[in-house]
Amino acid sequence: MIHYISGGQRSGKTKFAMQAASQLSSNPVYLATSRIWDTEHQARIALHKQERDHQWENIEEEKEVSRLILPNRTVVFDCVTLWLTNFFSDSHYNIDIALKEAKAEFDLFAAQEFNLIIISNEIGMGVHADTEIGRKFVDLQGWMNQYIAQKADKATLMVSGLPITIK
Structure with a gap:
């Protein structure tokens, strides 16, 4: 099952995703895709890790998520934007290369x-x-979002902390 959750910044996406994962599994996986850019960003990541309790398995993978073998698990992938940024910057800002690589990896x-x-x-x-x-x-983000949403079984748009089912 793929559940795609999208929305604006601070719309409640992660909280909603974590609640959904907790309903599906007693030991979900939190897959973080961000690169650590500076000490401020590193501190923000550390704070997010502290917000997750012992039930969560935390995995960090900034790009090659397909090498993670997670059969029968429930995985919160957070987030496409940061993950896609890694493809975009590594391709020297070439949309075609970044989109092709991200789609294949996804x-x-x-x-x-x-x-x-x-x-x-x-x-x-x-x-x-x-x-x-x-x-x-x-x-690039819009095209990747469309690609994932088309493959998703469910899709939710978060607006001001409220989930709106769109698929």
């Missing part, structure tokens, strides 16, 4: 028999990016 990972709850951001619903790289990333 397909390999999602082929497992598990419950995947995948979180993403709707960054194209906000202020128009004022840089070329920003505009490219908004496009």
Whole structure:
């Protein structure tokens, strides 16, 4: 089962995903995809880890999620935006390469028999990016979100902490 959860920044996506995972499993996996950019970001990550209790298995993988073998587990993938950023920056901001690599990696990972709850951001619903790289990333994110949503069994849009079922 793939449950896709999207929404704006601080819309309640992660809290909702973690609650859904806890209903499906007594020992869910939290898959964090962020690279550590600086000490402030590292402190933010440490705070997020403290918010998860002993029931959670924490795994960090910034890009090659398909090498994780998680049969019959419930996995919260947090998040597509940070994961996609890694492909985008590693491709020297080439949308075509980043999208192709991310789709292939997602397909390999999602082929497992598990419950995947995948979180993403709707960054194209906000202020128009004022840089070329920003505009490219908004496009890349939108195309990847569409790709994942099409493959998902369920899709939820979070708005102001409220879940809206869209699929």
